[in-house]
Amino acid sequence: MLNIADSCAQAVAEIHDGATVMIGGFGVAGQPVELIDALIEHGATGLTVVNNNAGNGDVGLARLIQLGRVRKIICSFPRQSDSWHFDAKYRAGEIELEVVPQGNLAERIRAAGAGIGGFFTPTGYGTPLAEGKEAREIDGRHYILEHPIKADFSLTKAHIADKAGNLVYRKTARNFGPIMAAAATTSIVQVAEVVERGQLDPEVVVTPGIYVDTVVRIDAPAQTDPREEL
C-alpha cells in the first residue's frame, strides 16, 4: 500500500548504512534534489550509489560523496569538469568505482526489476569494460554477459502521482525513473502533485503503482537552469 510521506526526511528515514541506493536523473532533469538533501541530512553511510554520473559541483550526490558516505558508485560517466569531490575521493582510494556503459547500466537496472538473471549485450564487447566477463557469439554477433543491478532503495522524481502510486513524468526527466523504481526493494519518489485515484488516465500511466512504495510531495522543487550545470 502506498505510503504518502509528510516530508523528505520521513521518506528516507529507513535507508540504512550499507544500503544500495539508486538515484534517478540525467543532468538536472529528473534529479530528486530534495530527497538527496534529505539523505545527506539523514546520515546513512557506507552506501553503494547507482546513478548516471558521480556528482557535480558541491551539492547533491557530490556532497554525499564529499562527506564520505559513498563506499562505491556504479555509473556510466563519473569524470566531468565539476566532479571534483568524486575525483578526489577516487584518487585517494576512498571510493570504489564501477563504470558501466549507459545502455548496459539501464538494461541491468531493467533486468533487476524484470526478474532476468542475466543477458547478453553487444555493447562493450572487445573493450576494456568487457574484461573478465563471459563473451559469446550468437547468430554471428558478439555479446558479453551482464547481470542485474538491484537496489535496496531508489530515489527518483516524477511529475504527478495518484493515490494508487501510479506515476507520470515530464519530458526527458523520465530517464531512469521508471526502471529504478522497479529495481529497488523500496522505491521513494518525489512528485510535484498527488491526485486521487482515477484522476490519471490509465492509458498514460508510465510507472504503475505496484513499483512505488513512498511518495512525497515537494511544493516548490528546485529548478536549476540546465546551462548552469555544464
Add this chain to the structure above:
Amino acid sequence: MLNIADSCAQAVAEIHDGATVMIGGFGVAGQPVELIDALIEHGATGLTVVNNNAGNGDVGLARLIQLGRVRKIICSFPRQSDSWHFDAKYRAGEIELEVVPQGNLAERIRAAGAGIGGFFTPTGYGTPLAEGKEAREIDGRHYILEHPIKADFSLTKAHIADKAGNLVYRKTARNFGPIMAAAATTSIVQVAEVVERGQLDPEVVVTPGIYVDTVVRIDAPAQTDPREEL
C-alpha cells in the same frame, strides 16, 4: 519514413513466402483482423507465425492455418476449444509447433527489438519446456537461457497513429503490439485513425514512430463480442 497504405492489400503486399510474421492480439483485443484477412487474400505461404494462440474458429489465423499457409507456429497456448484447424494440421504432422511460456514469448520478442542476444529467465526451469536449453544458477536462483524471436513482418492493431508513425493503443488491446512492432524488420499496423504530427501528446506515445513502417486506416474495424470467442 512512414508509409500510409491505401488498403490492407497494399499494406501486406510485400510479405513473401517463407516469411516469419508476428500477429498481435490476445483474444479479440488487439487482433488485426483486417490485416490477417488481407494476408489470407494475398496468398503468401510457408509462413512461420508468432502469436499467443493458434487460431480460433474458422476465420483469421485459423483460416490461414486451414489453408496450409503456416509451416510453423510459435505460441504459448495452441490448444483451445475451437482451435480445430490447428489441431487437425498438428495431428496430421503438417504444422510445426513451438510452445513458449507466455512471459518468455513476450520477453523473447522484446529481446529481438532491443538487441539482446539472449537472456536467463526463471520461467520454465525444471519443466519439459526447458529440455535442451542451457540452465544456470545465478545468485541462488535457477534460470534457463532463451533467445530472441525476430520477424520479417509484424501485423498489429493500434488505436491512433500520427504521421510520424507514433502509436497509442486502447486498454488491453495494447498487449503484444509494441513489442512486435519493434521486433519485426517491417511493422505493419492497422489503426482506427491517422492524425497529423503534433496531435498526439509526446508524453503518451506508446510506440514511437521509429518502430512503424506502414499504417493503414480501417474505417470500421471488426468488433467481435469477446464472449462469443470463448
Add this chain to the structure above:
Amino acid sequence: MSEQTTHQQAVAALRTSETPLNHDELAKIVAADIPAGSYVNLGIGQPTLVANYLSPEDDVTLHTENGMLGMGREAQGDEVDPDLINAGKIPVVETPGCSYFHHADSFAMMRGGHLDCCVLGAFQVDRKGNLANWHTGKPDAIPAVGGAMDLATGAKQTFVMMTLLTKNGQSKLVEECTMPLTGVACVSRIYTDKAVFLIEEDGVVVRETFGIDFDELQEIVGVPLRPAAR
C-alpha cells in the same frame, strides 16, 4: 455490527467447518488470507472466485497478465468493451487507479517478484511445492502452457486452490509430481475442500481441516503431514 465484522465472523466459522467446503466457501478463506494492500493475480477457473470475496477495504489490486493492474469485476451489458478483457478473455471493467501496459512489461512485473500473491489451480502438487497444472502428460495431448509457468514462478507467494482428490479418489497432494512440472518448489500453500496445507522447508503442515480429522486426512493423502503448532 458492521458488514465487515459479519464477514470476518463468517470466515472464522468456515475455518472450523465440520463439512468439506464448496468452491465459494474456499474462495472466502483464500480472500481472507490475502493481506490488505496486496497485488494479486488470480488464475483462470476456481481461483477467479476469490475476487468475489475481496472487499474494497482490503485494497487488493488485481493484475491480469494481458496488461492491466486494477482490473475490476466482469463487465455487464453495455459495459462490455472488446478492448478490455482479462486473461480468461472475459470482458471486465476498470477500477479507479488502474493502469495499462504491454505484454513484456506485464510479465516483467510478474517475473520480477512484484506481485504479492498468485492463486492457481493444479493437477498435482508435491511435498516440495512442485506444481503440475498445465499438461496431463498424455503422449497425444497438444501442449499448451499460456502464462501458467510465469505465474507459478513469478509471484512472491503461489497459492494453489483445488479439490483434494481426483475424480478417482486419488490425492492431488503427492509425494512427487508424476505429471510434467509447471514450476519447481513454487507453491507455499494449498487450499482444498478438505484442508489447508502449508508447504514448509521440513514438510507439509495441515493448518485447517474441514469435515475430516487429521488421521483420516493423513491416510488419504499419503504424504507425511504435521498438524500446525497451536
Add this chain to the structure above:
Amino acid sequence: MSEQTTHQQAVAALRTSETPLNHDELAKIVAADIPAGSYVNLGIGQPTLVANYLSPEDDVTLHTENGMLGMGREAQGDEVDPDLINAGKIPVVETPGCSYFHHADSFAMMRGGHLDCCVLGAFQVDRKGNLANWHTGKPDAIPAVGGAMDLATGAKQTFVMMTLLTKNGQSKLVEECTMPLTGVACVSRIYTDKAVFLIEEDGVVVRETFGIDFDELQEIVGVPLRPAAR
C-alpha cells in the same frame, strides 16, 4: 532557384574543395549524406553541428539517448525547460511528432539497430573500423564512457567526424587502434577536414579529398588507401 537547390550546389562544391574543410563545412557534407527519412543520433561535440544543416524537407528525426525522438534545436530564452535537455545536457525544444521514453527503452532502440545512423567523434579509428573515443589509455585517467559504446555498436551505420591529424600531426586513422576500444568493427565512414574515408571489407577507400592529393594523403595516413572507383 530554390533554397534547397542552392544548398545542394554549395555541398557539391564542398565535395571538391581545394582547401581543407572547417567543422561547419564538414558538417554540411555529413548532413547531405544522411538519407531523407533517417533516424539519427548525433554525438556530443563536432557531430552536433550536423543538426544545423539538416533541412525540414530531409525529414530526419533526431534521437537523444536520454529518452526522446524528434529532438529539436537548442532552446532559447523562455523556451528553456529544465526537464527537456539533450544528451549533452543542453536545453532543447520539441518538434511535432516527437515522443518521450525511459532510459532502458531508449538504449533498446539504439542497441536493437533501429537508428539508421549515428555520428561520433574519435581519438582513433583503424582500418577495420575499430573505434577508440572514450579513454586515452593514460593509466591515471578516470574512466568514463557514458553512452559512447552503445552508440558505436547500436546504429545501422556509425560515422566518425574528426580532424584527420592530432595536434602533433599524427594520423588518427591508424593501422590498429592503440587506445582502449569503444567498439569493434563498427565504423563505416570517417569524415575529416582533409578527406572522407569509407571502411570496406577489403580496406580503406578515399571517397573525397579536400586540399590534398591522394599520394600526399597516403603518405600522412600510413594505412593503405584506395581511391574510390569513378
